[in-house]
Amino acid sequence: MTTAKGTLFTALSRTDGPRRDTLRRELARAKPSDQTGQSRPKLVLASASPRRLALLAQVGIDPDALRPTEIDETPRKGEMPRGLVSRLARQKAETARDQIANDRDIADSFVIAADTIVSTGRKILMKPQFMEEAVASLQLLSGRTHRVMTGVCLLTPDDKMRTRIVETSVRFKHLSRPEIEAYIASREWRGKAGGYAIQGLAGAFVQKIIGSYTNVVGLPVLEVTNMLAGEGYPIHYAWLKMGEADEE
Numbered sequence: 001m002t003t004a005k006g007t008l009f010t011a012l013s014r015t016d017g018p019r020r021d022t023l024r025r026e027l028a029r030a031k032p033s034d035q036t037g038q039s040r041p042k043l044v045l046a047s048a049s050p051r052r053l054a055l056l057a058q059v060g061i062d063p064d065a066l067r068p069t070e071i072d073e074t075p076r077k078g079e080m081p082r083g084l085v086s087r088l089a090r091q092k093a094e095t096a097r098d099q100i101a102n103d104r105d106i107a108d109s110f111v112i113a114a115d116t117i118v119s120t121g122r123k124i125l126m127k128p129q130f131m132e133e134a135v136a137s138l139q140l141l142s143g144r145t146h147r148v149m150t151g152v153c154l155l156t157p158d159d160k161m162r163t164r165i166v167e168t169s170v171r172f173k174h175l176s177r178p179e180i181e182a183y184i185a186s187r188e189w190r191g192k193a194g195g196y197a198i199q200g201l202a203g204a205f206v207q208k209i210i211g212s213y214t215n216v217v218g219l220p221v222l223e224v225t226n227m228l229a230g231e232g233y234p235i236h237y238a239w240l241k242m243g244e245a246d247e248e
Contacts, residue, residue: 022101027108028158040237041157042106043228046096046113051199051218059221060238061228065106067096073115073126081119082165085151088115090163093153110233111155116218118194120146125194134184137195143174145208146194148216154227162227166220168211170198175205 045052045063056063069092075084093113100106118125120140128134147167154162183202189195196202198216214221225235 023104023107024097024101024157024159031108031157041233042109043233044096044100044106044109044111046092046111049218051197052114055214055217055219055221056224059225059235060242061225061235062238063112064109065100067099067111069095069099069113071095075124075126080122081117081124081147081149082151084124085115085117085149086153086163086165087151089113089151089153090161093155093161097155097159108157110157110228110231112224112228113153114150114219114224116148116150116193116215118146118148120144127191127193128189128195131184134189134195135180138175138180138183138189141172141175141194141196141205142180143172145169145171148194150215150218150220152220152224152227154224154231156231160231162231164220164223164227166212166215166223168209168213168215170206170210170216171208172205173207179205 042064043061044065044067045056046067046069047053048066048068053063053066071088071091073088079087090113092115093111096113097111100109100111118137118141123140125137125140125146128137146169148170149165149167152164152166156162183189183196186201188197188200188202196205198206198213209216212220212222215223229235
C-alpha cells in the first residue's frame with residue numbers, strides 16, 4: 001500500500017506536458033548575461049497580418065518567423081475592452097512561444113503579439129463575420145466617436161513579459177445609406193475590427209483622430225519599438241545596414 005501511494009505521489013508530482021523543460025528554457029539558462037558582441041537576436045511575430053508586417057517593415061523590422069495563433073477571441077461575460085485586449089495579446093504571445101519552444105532555429109526568439117478591438121463605451125465591436133454585422137457596426141459608428149485599443153505583449157528570450165495597451169480616439173462623420181452600402185460591397189470590412197480599415201477606403205469616413213494612427217491600423221509602432229528597444233532588441237539594425245549598403 002505504501003509503495004502504491006508513493007508511486008501515485010511520484011506520478012502526480014511529475015512535470016510532464018507544458019511544464020517539462022524545453023529547448024527555449026535551456027537556451028535561456030545557458031545564455032550569458034552580458035550579450036555584447038552576440039549575434040542579432042531573432043523575432044517571432046504571433047500573427048500573419050499583412051498590415052502588421054507592413055508597419056514593422058516601415059521601421060526596418062523584419063520578423064524571422066510568423067506564428068499566427070488560433071485562439072477563442074470571444075469576450076468573457078462582463079469583460080471590459082481593456083481587459084479583453086490585454087488577455088488576448090498575452091494568450092497569443094504565450095501560444096506562439098509554446099509553438100517555437102523546441103524549434104532549434106527560433107526557440108530563443110523574442111515573441112511579439114497584438115490584439116486590436118473597437119469599442120463604444122463598454123460595447124466591444126469584434127470582427128464581423130457576416131454582412132449584416134458589418135452594416136450594424138458601421139451604423140453604430142456613424143457620426144460618433146469610438147475607441148480603438150491594441151493590447152501588445154512582448155516575451156523576451158528568457159520569458160520576461162512586457163505588456164502595453166494603446167488607445168486611440170476616432171470620430172466618424174455621419175454615414176449615409178449609400179456610403180455604407182458601397183463600403184459593404186467593397187468587402188474591405190472582412191477581418192477588420194469594428195468592420196472597417198482606416199488605411200483603406202474607410203479613411204474617407206474619419207473626421208478626427210486623437211492618438212496613434214498606426215494603432216488603428218493594427219499595431220502601435222512607437223510603443224512596439226520602444227518595448228523592443230527597452231529589452232535589448234536592436235531595432236536600428238536594419239537602418240545601419242541600409243546606410244552601409246549606400247556607401248558601397
